[in-house]
Amino acid sequence: xxxxxxxxKSFRLLVAGAAAMLLCLVVGSNAGAQKLPAKITWIxxxxxxxxxxxxxxxxxxxxxxxxxxxxxxxxKVVSLPGAGGTVGTKKLxxxxxxxxxxxxxxxxxxxxxxxxxxxxFDLSKFTYLAKITTAPRFLFVQGDxxxxxxxxxxxxxxxxxxxxxxxxxxSAGSFVLANIIDxxxxxxKDVTGYKSGRSLVVAVARGDVDTTIKTTGGVITFIKxxxxxxxxxxxxxxxxxxxxxxxxxAESLGRKDLMAGGILYILVAAPPKVPQAVADVLSNAVxxxxxxxxxxxxxxxxxxxxxxxxxxxxxxxxxxxxDYANLIALYKAQQKK
Numbered sequence: 001x002x003x004x005x006x007x008x009k010s011f012r013l014l015v016a017g018a019a020a021m022l023l024c025l026v027v028g029s030n031a032g033a034q035k036l037p038a039k040i041t042w043i044x045x046x047x048x049x050x051x052x053x054x055x056x057x058x059x060x061x062x063x064x065x066x067x068x069x070x071x072x073x074x075x076k077v078v079s080l081p082g083a084g085g086t087v088g089t090k091k092l093x094x095x096x097x098x099x100x101x102x103x104x105x106x107x108x109x110x111x112x113x114x115x116x117x118x119x120x121f122d123l124s125k126f127t128y129l130a131k132i133t134t135a136p137r138f139l140f141v142q143g144d145x146x147x148x149x150x151x152x153x154x155x156x157x158x159x160x161x162x163x164x165x166x167x168x169x170x171s172a173g174s175f176v177l178a179n180i181i182d183x184x185x186x187x188x189k190d191v192t193g194y195k196s197g198r199s200l201v202v203a204v205a206r207g208d209v210d211t212t213i214k215t216t217g218g219v220i221t222f223i224k225x226x227x228x229x230x231x232x233x234x235x236x237x238x239x240x241x242x243x244x245x246x247x248x249x250a251e252s253l254g255r256k257d258l259m260a261g262g263i264l265y266i267l268v269a270a271p272p273k274v275p276q277a278v279a280d281v282l283s284n285a286v287x288x289x290x291x292x293x294x295x296x297x298x299x300x301x302x303x304x305x306x307x308x309x310x311x312x313x314x315x316x317x318x319x320x321x322x323d324y325a326n327l328i329a330l331y332k333a334q335q336k337k
Contacts, residue, residue, distance in 0.1 A: 045088025234262025
């Protein structure tokens with residue numbers, strides 16, 4: 001019978017130590033995963049048919065899968081439209097800061113409306129998670145308009161007041177227009193009462209007005225049919241709409257002074273005072289699913305894929321708040337004349 005030889009004590013201690021370390025790593029990784037609520041509600045402050053709603057519907061199931069290890073079993077998109085997006089944004093602002101509620105946001109609308117009333121939220125206090133898209137505003141004219149360029153529009157506006165379709169005073173577009181008036185000296189006549197961004201472009205296509213300020217969201221069919229034509233994108237070259245490369249940027253025309261307020265952003269945010277550990281997990285996951293969803297966002301939501309981190313998004317909003325403070329002051333000064 002062969003005698004069993006025992007392993008050296010030092011070797012046995014080494015193996016036991018390695019096993020203990022492995023167990024600690026496994027347990028530690030599970031214990032270290034930041035727990036989140038089982039259900040996350042994603043608020044969209046508009047209807048679900050546009051770019052904002054469609055992008056949320058595309059991203060929500062991917063976000064749920066990304067956060068399974070954090071205990072998330074459902075990410076449900078809920079539409080809360082009203083008052084130009086401020087109803088849903090206020091609901092997000094006042095929701096519990098525990099990771100159970102996030103939301104899409106278009107900050108320019110809130111900044112514009114806060115100029116004339118209390119909207120019930122402070123954009124500087126949200127917990128910003130990521131940016132989905134950057135959409136430049138265009139100056140549109142009718143497809144067969146004799147006005148063929150930005151210079152021609154400015155020249156015409158110095159001869160007579162240009163009729164501009166608008167959703168009403170103190171809208172985001174009216175503040176952008178105030179800057180254009182200030183920098184070019186054109187005359188305008190605001191034609192108000194339009195209920196949606198799409199109706200602004202319809203007015204241009206029908207010839208009811210000379211021009212309007214609008215992103216391409218929801219009106220691509222009018223552009224492709226030739227019913228309306230973009231004269232300029234109020235953006236830098238970097239932020240141009242890649243779907244319409246033939247429409248020049250303000251920067252390329254040497255008119256960077258017309259870019260203030262010229263970009264519309266769709267962001268993802270959470271309420272103020274979300275714990276940093278929770279915010280970090282949410283921000284990383286949201287940014288990852290946006291980054292991984294370029295094809296779907298561009299083809300189905302028809303938005304420009306332009307992801308940014310939560311930190312980058314917060315800096316963007318701070319700069320936007322400063323820009324709009326200047327635009328609002330300019331608009332109010334013009335209204336007094």
